[in-house]
Amino acid sequence: MLLIRCPYCEEERPELEFRNAGEAHIARSANMAGESDDDFEKFFFIRSNPKGIIYERWRHMHGCARFFNAVRDTVTDKFIMTYKAGEPKPAKLPGASK
């Protein structure tokens, strides 16, 4: 079983307590009604789906119930780091090869 570090519980907890909540750092437009159809489609439907490092939202559903962000490698399924919601994208990833 994967162990995921919850930044609010400050420890690694079993993956069964967590839910994935899609890609992180997708900014919602302040003027949603003024968005063009193309821009809205990009915001609403289009996700990066990379092979490698991805920034995701996760929720500690059956624990503290908080949303947080995680950096995960989609190839190895390894969690590189997690950080609290609202914090900026980490500039440097610990132990990342690139």
Added chain:
Amino acid sequence: MAKAAVKKTAAAAPSAERRAALAGQELSAAGVTLAVLPPAERISLRAPDASIAALSRALGVTLPRKPKTSASKAGRTALWLGPDEWLVIDEAEKDPLADCAKVTVLHSAVGISHRNVAISVTGPAAATTINSGCPQDLSLGAFPVGAASRTILGKVEIVLLRTEAHTFRVECWRSFSDYVFTFLSEAAGDAAA
């Protein structure tokens, strides 16, 4: 709180019989005993940092701020569930909801006394029994006496509190209580084997 007072006088009349979920069920296996705990007053409390001190004073128990901890005083236990969320259990038949109602600082207190059912798991095989459906590390080092956490057991969510080295309190939702008790019964048999 006038409403609560009215309710209590009405309940005193012997017109209705309240049957608690799982009433009277118990199970003993080698090394572990399951028992349904008596009804308790419970609230779900949400509050920002600025309100914690006032609420702690009103409740008479200091709301813990460290993850996975609880605080207990005079029959009242506050369990840390999240950064701004606590489960307060009162076994001394005092109403924590009434205590919170006197507080003017921002908070949300919801009475959930009858939403939950508590099951005690006692004995040297208690941790093994719970671990058959709960993926958390329940060794005394990682989950010491007083540790509390919302987690899962099998397919349902529970709140787990370690009250003594070999005693756990499992809080589950009333409608899941049958599943939880049956699950723990099966697990108790396996843990004893």
